[in-house]
Amino acid sequence: MTVNPVAGRTTAQDVTGRASCLRLAVVDMSGTTVTDGGLIDEALSDAFLDAGEDPQGQRFGSMMDFAHSAMGLSKLGVFRQLYEGEPERALLANAVFEKSYDRLVARGGVQAIPGARETMEWLREAGMQLCLVTGFGRHTQNTILESLGWMGLADLSLCPEDAGRGRPHPDMILTAVLALDLDDVREVLVVGDTTADIQSGLRAGAGLVAGVLSGAHSEFALRAAGADAVVPSIRDIPGLLREGSRPLLGGRQL
Numbered sequence: 001m002t003v004n005p006v007a008g009r010t011t012a013q014d015v016t017g018r019a020s021c022l023r024l025a026v027v028d029m030s031g032t033t034v035t036d037g038g039l040i041d042e043a044l045s046d047a048f049l050d051a052g053e054d055p056q057g058q059r060f061g062s063m064m065d066f067a068h069s070a071m072g073l074s075k076l077g078v079f080r081q082l083y084e085g086e087p088e089r090a091l092l093a094n095a096v097f098e099k100s101y102d103r104l105v106a107r108g109g110v111q112a113i114p115g116a117r118e119t120m121e122w123l124r125e126a127g128m129q130l131c132l133v134t135g136f137g138r139h140t141q142n143t144i145l146e147s148l149g150w151m152g153l154a155d156l157s158l159c160p161e162d163a164g165r166g167r168p169h170p171d172m173i174l175t176a177v178l179a180l181d182l183d184d185v186r187e188v189l190v191v192g193d194t195t196a197d198i199q200s201g202l203r204a205g206a207g208l209v210a211g212v213l214s215g216a217h218s219e220f221a222l223r224a225a226g227a228d229a230v231v232p233s234i235r236d237i238p239g240l241l242r243e244g245s246r247p248l249l250g251g252r253q254l
Contacts, residue, residue, distance in 0.1 A: 022207060022241075024182055025123045026173050027154075028192035029134045031071065031215020033116035033234055034144060039109045040071075043101035047079070050096040051089060071216035072194030074135045074166030098140050105143050112148055113214050115235025120153060122238050128189070130154040131176040135166050135196075155180060167196035170204035177204075191237060193217060195225040202226050210240060 027033060030040070044067050045055070053060045063082055070078045076094045083090040120130055132154045134141045141159050145151050156176055160166030163175040177185050189208045190201030193215025201209035202225075211222030211230040222230050231240055 021187055022128055022189045023187040024129045024131065024176060024180055025120075025189045025191065026131045026133055026176055026201070026206070027120065027123075027190075027234070028072070028194070028197050028215075029132055029141070029144065030136070031193035032191060032197070032212055033113055033120070033132070034110050034148070035113050035214070036105070036110045039101060039104045040067075042104060043097050046100040047093040047097035051083070051093045068216070070196075072135055072167050072192065072196030074160040075137070076160070077135075077166055094137075098137050101136070102140055102143050105140070105147055108147065110144055110147055112150075113234055115233060117150070117153070119234050119237050123189075126238075126241075129156070129180050129182075131156040131158060131172075131180070133158050133167075133172045133176075135160065137161060167194075168199035168203065170200050173200060173204035173206060189241075191234065193222075195221050198222055198225040198227045210237065212236075 030036065041064070044064060048060060048063055049055060053063065066082060067078055070081070075097060076090070079090040079093045079097070080087070083093065124130055130153070132145070132150075136144070136159060138159050138161060141157060142151075145153075145157065156179055158172045158175055160172070163171035165171045173188060173190060174185070177188065182188070185205045186207040188201075188204065188206040189210070190197065190204070190206045191210050191212060192198065192201070193212050194217050198209055198211055209226070209228050211217075211219075211225075211227040212232070212234055213219055213222075213230065214233045219230050229240055231237065
């Protein structure tokens with residue numbers, strides 16, 4: 001469990017105090033609650049090959065590297081950046097990616113990260129509403145939820161097309177706040193494995209923004225992005241919220 005190294009560190013009692021005011025948990029899927037064993041790379045490769053990229057070329061590798069660095073962002077947004085000025089090509093690549101990924105998921109290729117379901121149920125029992133968010137499209141999100149038996153587990157699930165823009169924009173978090181009738185965005189806990197998750201939480205004004213190390217980005221990257229706390233896994237979130245004996249958070253003012 002790590003601390004955001006900024007001036008004016010607060011104590012774990014502040015976490016407990018914040019936790020008592022949290023009414024909604026906005027939790028990322030891929031890399032945070034779900035692992036796919038590299039299926040994203042397989043689907044990306046299918047999309048790039050269909051778009052005419054040479055798998056042996058330097059450009060192909062550079063595009064894969066960019067996609068890795070952009071984990072957490074809308075997949076359509078990633079293709080639009082890769083094929084800037086070629087909107088039709090970006091749309092086609094995204095469609096191929098989603099079709100390929102859905103096929104791989106349907107084979108049973110995704111699994112829950114250990115402790116994910118239990119943590120989400122704990123959050124619900126603690127009095128929070130739950131929203132699952134993703135950078136995938138709606139059909140892919142539903143396919144993942146169905147494959148894990150998670151349909152109905154959350155109060156709400158959102159993808160970029162539901163909110164207007166994906167991460168790092170705050171739109172999905174703010175859409176959840178409105179849809180679930182919260183009074184204050186500071187009542188929101190955001191949990192994710194990418195810098196885009198952290199940025200969207202901060203831009204929305206969420207009360208507590210936590211990173212996990214089970215997915216795409218490192219502790220250093222998550223802390224540099226401004227995470228209030230970083231924990232090894234989603235299963236450590238209840239302990240973060242209950243902790244009462246040692247420093248956990250940076251001194252971000254609410």
